[in-house]
Amino acid sequence: MGNELRWPKLLGSGILLARENVWWVGFLLIFSASCANDQNLADIILDSDPVCEPHSGLGPTSNQLLACTLVQRGLDRSFLIYxxxxxxxxxIPAPLLFSLHGYTSSAIINLSYTGFQKLxxxxxxxxxxxxxxxxxxxxATHWNVGGWTTGSTTxxxxxxxxxxxxxxxxxRVDVKRIYSAGMSNGGSMSYHLACHLGSKVTAIASVTGPMTFDTxxxxxxxxxxxxxxxxxLIDPVVPYLGNSVMMPxxxxxxxxxxxxxCDSQGVETAIIDQDGDGIGGTYTRYENCTSSANVDLYLLDNLGHQWPVIRSGLVRADIDAASIVWGFLSNFEIDGD
Structure with a gap:
């Protein structure tokens, strides 16, 4: 695990291209430039195309998991693709899911516990x-979501x-079905993407990560x-009731x-504690939303700052976060259908 925390190597510091309303000006300029010619937008946003090679994060190295590196505004960046x-x-075109790790964590650690590969x-x-x-x-590793990450230049x-x-x-990406899910700071980043990249991110899911006040x-x-x-409900890192840097x-x-x-009153269903671990709770769905864009909330009793799973070897609960996340996100296309 120690070696995994060090992958991938991150060097230098980023340059903040734009924030808040200025970002939209930059986006419009980029969009206009891309419409003026056939240049790939990725070539405009990124300093270099990603270079990918097989990665052994799933055991024996295979072409199923690739480790990719690139340069963005002079900053070395990386990602895994499964x-x-x-x-x-x-x-046929396939949906694309981003899974974002938490603060201090890494892509390979996120891969190890979320359970999305099976799905x-x-x-x-x-x-x-x-x-x-x-x-x-x-x-520490992070996602720039304003608030407590204000010192970030990425x-x-x-x-x-x-x-x-x-x-x-x-x-073959189905561009109508691009989703983001994240744990903790990665969940906060998913909200940030919904706010600032909603034209391309269809739906989002957050586990333990709130919006910052800036977002x-x-x-x-x-x-x-x-x-x-x-x-x-007993998360000590990101309290359900919020704090000075995180929204309730x-x-x-x-x-x-x-x-x-959506309807202001949600439809609430009890989550029964079936295995006696004390982690029951409630599931609330807010319906009749524009374009059927539902809002779902799972609140779990006696669960802290953890990714809920139903499998041995990890923290157990009466819900499996990966299954619930994919089951929710996969219902939606960018046009709301």
């Missing part, structure tokens, strides 16, 4: 695990957009974005319920 056999055997094998979607950059003030929205453009050019204040979502949130979860959910024009 290509299931079912994708290779089908000649990708079953359903044939492409799976990308981006690697966050180093936050200079702490020396434009992670641009990073994800560049990967989307590269993947869409090099693989909340500056959010410019598209018409409607399906949102799923999973949270433990109820406020986050209320924001998206209103943004999507």
């Amino acid at each position: 290509i299931p056999d079912l994708y290779e055997s089908q000649d 990708a094998d079953q359903h044939g979607f492409l799976l990308i695990y981006p690697q966050g950059s180093i936050l200079s003030t702490t020396g 434009n992670d929205v641009e990073f994800i957009e560049g990967i989307i453009e590269w993947a869409s050019t090099n693989y 909340y204040r500056d959010c410019i979502p598209r018409g409607s974005t399906p949102v799923l949130h999973i949270h433990g 979860i109820n406020d986050v959910i209320e924001y998206w319920v209103q943004a999507n024009n």
Whole structure:
């Protein structure tokens, strides 16, 4: 695990291309330039095309898992891409799921506990695990979501957009079905993408990660974005009630319920503690939203800052986060169908 924490090597510091409203000006300029000629947008956003090679993160090195490196605004960046056999055997566009790690963590660690690969094998979607950059003030890996990451100079929205453009050019990506899910800071980044890259990210899911106050204040979502949130009620790292740098979860959910024009009262269902571990809870769905962009909330009793799973060897619960996340996200296309 020690070696995994060091992969991939991150060097230098990024350059903040733009933030908040200025970002949209930059986007319009980039979009106009791409319309003026046939230059690949990924070539505009990224300093270099990703260079990929087989990675042994799943055991024996295979072509199913590739480690990719690139340069973005002078900063060395990287990601893993998982290509299931079912994708290779089908000649149809495939959904693309981003899985974003938490603060201080890494792409390979996120791959090890989330459980998305099995679902990708079953359903044939492409799976990308981006690697966050180093936050200079702490020396830890992170995603720039404003708020407590204000010292960051990395434009992670641009990073994800560049990967989307590269993947869409090099693989059969269903551009109407691009999703983002994340743990903790990665969940917060998924909200950030919904706010600032909603034209390309269809739906998002967060496990334990709220919106920061900056993301909340500056959010410019598209018409409607399906949102799923999973949270433990005794999370000591990201309290359900929020704190000075993180929004209360109820406020986050209320924001998206209103943004999507959903019913203000959700339909609540009990999650029964079936295995006696004390981790039951409630599942609430907010329905009748614009373009059927539902908002789903899972609140789990006696669960801390953890990714819920139903399998031996990891923290158990009465829900499996990966299955719930994919089951939710896969219902949606970018036009809301």
